[in-house]
Amino acid sequence: MTTIAEQSVGGRCGERPTQGSQLASLGGRCGERPTQGSQLANLDPFAEASGDNAGAGSKEYVHIRVQQRNGRKSLTTVQGLKKEYSKTKILKDLKKEFCCNGTVVEDPELGQVIQLQGDQRKNVSTFLVQTAIVKKDQIKIHGF
Numbered sequence: 001m002t003t004i005a006e007q008s009v010g011g012r013c014g015e016r017p018t019q020g021s022q023l024a025s026l027g028g029r030c031g032e033r034p035t036q037g038s039q040l041a042n043l044d045p046f047a048e049a050s051g052d053n054a055g056a057g058s059k060e061y062v063h064i065r066v067q068q069r070n071g072r073k074s075l076t077t078v079q080g081l082k083k084e085y086s087k088t089k090i091l092k093d094l095k096k097e098f099c100c101n102g103t104v105v106e107d108p109e110l111g112q113v114i115q116l117q118g119d120q121r122k123n124v125s126t127f128l129v130q131t132a133i134v135k136k137d138q139i140k141i142h143g144f
Contacts, residue, residue: 001139003043010040060080060138062079062080062081062084062138062140062143063077063078063080063140064121064125064139064141065142066078066142074118075118076117076124078124083111090133095116097123098123098128102117119141122141125141
């Protein structure tokens, strides 16, 4: 029979603590969130999204996002393509390939952004990789 002290330090509720038990190393009780003094307090979940660590070794990503319009309608945006590529020619090929409409929008912060009708995230990413415009590890797909 385990005591209450042993239960509160174990990996799961009612389980004896093991040497590699995560909760035992954090010092928390079963079912409780870690306290500020724990090791998880130093973890920043948005560290990758912030531009603080954008050093010399950082990659230029192509971001493919989906935005919900009204009802079932959605909009796919592609941003981060290199300036040397003609966005209008890429858009023309995307529109023919996926049978959808689209446009190139000039944004003051982001530059030229390609917008396509519908959820074309997977289609656009495979198209960009197959045409060797970007590598697969340079694409970030966002959205639900």
